[in-house]
Amino acid sequence: MKKAVALLGAQRRQNTFRLLGEIGEILAKHGIALEVIELYRYDIQFCAGCDRCILNGECVWKDGAEELMERLAEADGVILASPVYLQQVSGKLKTFLDRTCRWYHRPVLTGKPMLAVASTKGSGLKKTLSYLESIAVQWGAMPAGKVGRTIFNQDRKISEREVERFVCLMEQPERYSPSLGQMIDFEVQKSMALFLGKLDRAYWEEKGWVDRPYYFPCRIHRPYALISRGIGGLIRSKMKGGGKEDPTHP
Numbered sequence: 001m002k003k004a005v006a007l008l009g010a011q012r013r014q015n016t017f018r019l020l021g022e023i024g025e026i027l028a029k030h031g032i033a034l035e036v037i038e039l040y041r042y043d044i045q046f047c048a049g050c051d052r053c054i055l056n057g058e059c060v061w062k063d064g065a066e067e068l069m070e071r072l073a074e075a076d077g078v079i080l081a082s083p084v085y086l087q088q089v090s091g092k093l094k095t096f097l098d099r100t101c102r103w104y105h106r107p108v109l110t111g112k113p114m115l116a117v118a119s120t121k122g123s124g125l126k127k128t129l130s131y132l133e134s135i136a137v138q139w140g141a142m143p144a145g146k147v148g149r150t151i152f153n154q155d156r157k158i159s160e161r162e163v164e165r166f167v168c169l170m171e172q173p174e175r176y177s178p179s180l181g182q183m184i185d186f187e188v189q190k191s192m193a194l195f196l197g198k199l200d201r202a203y204w205e206e207k208g209w210v211d212r213p214y215y216f217p218c219r220i221h222r223p224y225a226l227i228s229r230g231i232g233g234l235i236r237s238k239m240k241g242g243g244k245e246d247p248t249h250p
């Protein structure tokens, strides 16, 4: 049975929690189990901003964030859910997201679909959902939909349609088609990995991403591949001009 893990950034079990309950019912119909993790029940320290996780691979804190990152890595799909607080995700969720900083350099959730979920009284929904979606891209995951409710439509049940992309990509991740922006992001991350950190370079080489157009086998638009590869080559030749060797063009 496939398993999705939802991180909930709400203190109380009300609007956002309820949305997850409804999503869980739909997923169950497709044979997908949903585990909801309430972030407020975990001790999660603020990122110390020391860069140690990026440079050395380990965090100074040994707390709930490390455990949660392992649980996300084991899931087949991820849901990030938050109430809108001052036009953004809740502080608790943001604190956790900051702790995943090393995943920008050495992505772990590649090939996993991610659903963004948020609830609000009236404002900030679009911004918050877009922010959550941008996290999926930074993690190398697959943005697979946005579900949101305000007080004007909070009684409307979540429909199959709202989560169908998430379900479809959990079942067939190879059907994903990255956007041009995502493919360019991939090349930028690749260039940074190859030139700026030994750990990152070894990780990207071990994953076999250096010569690939994207993290995992999926539907690649050929023009996107040509454009992003060209941009990646340009970035790396600039870096090479700065005295660095280009590992993709020995």
Ligand SMILES: Cc1cc2nc3c(=O)[nH]c(=O)nc-3n(C[C@H](O)[C@H](O)[C@H](O)COP(=O)(O)O)c2cc1C
Residues within 6 Å of the ligand: 010, 011, 012, 013, 014, 015, 016, 017, 082, 083, 084, 085, 086, 087, 088, 119, 120, 121, 122, 123, 124
């Ligand atoms: C600290 C705080 C900040 C909030 N900021 C906003 C906001 O910027 N815009 C808005 O429309 N609602 C805002 N709300 C309302 C919540 O987003 C809304 O009630 C949400 O559905 C609560 O979700 P929950 O029941 O899962 O906690 C805020 C609520 C709190 C407690």
